[in-house]
Amino acid sequence: NIDYHSNNAQKIDKTKTISKSYPVDKNDKLRINNKYGKVIINTWEKNEVKVDVEVKVNGGTDSRAQESLDRVHINESKQGSLISFETVFDPSIGTNRSGEKREVNYTVYMPASNALEIKNGYGNTSILSDFSGAVDIQQSYGNLTTENLVNPSNNIKASYGGVSIGNLKSGTMDISYGNLKLATVGKLDAKISYSPVRIDRISGDLDLNLRYTGELKIGKVDPLVKNIDIDASYSSVSLTFDPNANFSFAVSGNHTSFDYNKSRVTSLSSFTNNDKKLYSGKYGKETDSRVNIKSHYGSVKFL
Numbered sequence: 685n686i687d688y689h690s691n692n693a694q695k696i697d698k699t700k701t702i703s704k705s706y707p708v709d710k711n712d713k714l715r716i717n718n719k720y721g722k723v724i725i726n727t728w729e730k731n732e733v734k735v736d737v738e739v740k741v742n743g744g745t746d747s748r749a750q751e752s753l754d755r756v757h758i759n760e761s762k763q764g765s766l767i768s769f770e771t772v773f774d775p776s777i778g779t780n781r782s783g784e785k786r787e788v789n790y791t792v793y794m795p796a797s798n799a800l801e802i803k804n805g806y807g808n809t810s811i812l813s814d815f816s817g818a819v820d821i822q823q824s825y826g827n828l829t830t831e832n833l834v835n836p837s838n839n840i841k842a843s844y845g846g847v848s849i850g851n852l853k854s855g856t857m858d859i860s861y862g863n864l865k866l867a868t869v870g871k872l873d874a875k876i877s878y879s880p881v882r883i884d885r886i887s888g889d890l891d892l893n894l895r896y897t898g899e900l901k902i903g904k905v906d907p908l909v910k911n912i913d914i915d916a917s918y919s920s921v922s923l924t925f926d927p928n929a930n931f932s933f934a935v936s937g938n939h940t941s942f943d944y945n946k947s948r949v950t951s952l953s954s955f956t957n958n959d960k961k962l963y964s965g966k967y968g969k970e971t972d973s974r975v976n977i978k979s980h981y982g983s984v985k986f987l
Contacts, residue, residue: 695742696749702737702758706767713799714792717770720806721788727796727813734793735760735769741786752786814850823847836870854888876900886912894919905929912975916982923975924987930968933986937961937979944986 706712714733716723739756743749755774762768771788789807794800796816802809803822811819811830818835821828823842831850838855840847847857848865857864857874864881866872871888877895885904894900894916905912907926914921916937925948935942938959944952944967952965967975967986977984 695744696746697740697742698749698753699741700739700753702739702760703734704760704769705732705734706762707731708733708767708795708798710797711765713766713801714794715766715768715801716790716792717768717803718788718790718807719771719773719804720786721771721790721804722807723790723792723802723804723809725792725794725800725802725809725811725813725815727815728793729795730793731795732793733767733795733798736791737769737771738789738791739787740789741784743784748784752784756786756788758788808845819855832867890914892916894921910973912977914977914979916978917980918982919979920983920985921977921979922985922987925967928968929973930966930971931973931975932966932971933964933975933977935961935963935977935979935984937977937982939981940979941983942985943983949986 708731737758739753741749741752741756743752757772759770759772760768769790796813799818800815801820804826805824806826808826809821809823809828814832814834815830816834818837819833820839823845825844827846828840828842829848833849833855834853836854838852840855841858842862843860845862847859847862849867851868852866852870852872854871857872859874859879860877862879864876864879866883868885868887869883873891875893876897878897880898881900883902885906886902886909887906888909889911891913892900894914895918897919899920899922900916901922903924905923905925907929940961942963948967950966950968952963955962
């Protein structure tokens, strides 16, 4: 379906819409590759994937706007268990003329249990409902917002934008030049740079590599967490532990400071050699749980 709209002699808007549906079973995966627009994921009970795409352009003249519209294509297919949609711009489209814009927005309806792969640049991505399928998202120059991701296999790579996720059962992340906000995390392996991090609660193992994050703040560490490994440079680390937590710890690094809850640290030894420092001890009772933090040019706090 193609609809054209004009607003005035100075600016011509044109729009075309594409809608496609595919029946799916539990083994099917949806892949979307887009640029310059939003990707919105809705879930429903139907065994069907429906994708609506709206392409919007404008130009200084009717012919220029039409030319821009004709150079934007949506390639869609289903091969085996993979359903694929890709936004393609003709190579000749070049750089937008002064004052001219183009936007490609996807609205998706799909079962929450199917696997989902999204690559989106220069636009926001949203998953509006809890999602149980495996998620693989590459997001750049835009924000990523999701509800709860309850599959144990989630992979998120994001740059130049904010990432906000409800509960994350388990996943890997690579976040840069933005910010990260998580509610509850079961298990997380992440590389984060130039992005402050706020996690309300962790209930599973944590392995983080932090570079220039400013601050990592975790509101609550559950007492059953077994392993926390953090390697931080030019980043402050603040962890609030459950009152019943028990673990051994080691905090080391160059040009770092260590503050802790003195009522809960039952043993502590420290070693200093010039700018290098090492603190080790026990928090609460003897246990096989451990917290290991390397911090360079930063601070560590156990609250």
